Amino acid sequence: MLNIVGYHGTSAESAVGIIKEGFKNSEGENEWIGKGTYFFIKGISSIPSDQALEWAIAEAWDNSNRINIYNRFAVIKSEIKVEEEHLLDLTIEDGVNILNYIIEAHKNKIQNMGRFFDYKDGYIIDFARGEGLLDIDVVKGNYYIKFAEQRKRGINLRTANCTICSVYEPNKNITSSTIVKEGDI
Template identity: 50%
Template sequence: MVFSFDGFHGTSFDSAKKILSNNYELSIGDDEWLGDGVYFFVSGVSTKISELAEKWAITQSWDNEKKIYKYKDYCVLYSNIQVKESEYLDLTIEDGVEILSYLVERYKDKIETIGKKMKFYDGLILNLARGEGFLPLEVVKGNFYIKFAQERIERINLRTSNCTICTVYNPNKNIISNSIKITGQIK
């Protein structure tokens, strides 16, 4: 069985042009929400996924240290994501959470040995499972609370998930098509 997702990725207009010509670059690091990969907003907690990607593109443009926008022109890309059932982990359902809990137990000692001090371990655990070939993961989906511009400005901090995201570890394999969905300019 093959799962198919509509994914939306918010970024700068310049980055969107590079993505369309060369495909996506991975976000790398154990502190990434779901480990290494390209991140997309997908249907789940919200059906307004292109709007969430647009809010993300605008939020990410702000440089909090310099108090300026890093870019003014933004873009939301639409991508069709396809993945085999055996290479997909859905953390929005009980079975997926049980698998993650099992991975936590499996890697608990290794994490202590590594000595990483992190706030959240999801990305590290998923990277370990993939890196060791324990799980042949290509796409992982989960529910998260993301602070967009308004939440950051108003210092709103909730625990209730406001979006569903997925990460794609191998865009050349699992992203079937890309196109521009929304363009805009930050005022």
């Protein structure tokens, strides 16, 4: 059994709801590593809690209306438990090889699904889970995420700056969650 400590950044109001009712998964075709609840974890950064805080602040800003949609942030620390065979680790060669194998072995089926397709990581992972090709509960990978400073300055690097994980069934794999930071934006 692997133990992963993850940090989730959100509004203070949402954090209270999460602690009471549990996490709700992010869903959609543009998710980095598929449907799930997202956490910053140790990897490229040794301080993922700071990245979760930066994410919460960046996500508060509504660029269209030029205002914050919330004024208080929170960081939730969660304990995640997963069997090693149910973790897809895209930070190592074996994990990337699995993803590439799925693309090659099933490219015709993927392309014939009757919709535009551009081989996004999250879509491939969700496809593989839906087809029963991957029996995974947690995926982790290294990604570049634009926080507030990068958004303001228009910085859009391709070099990964954080390690994140997605937990597909939070009620199954998250054993505890507590709010560890709160503050004003």
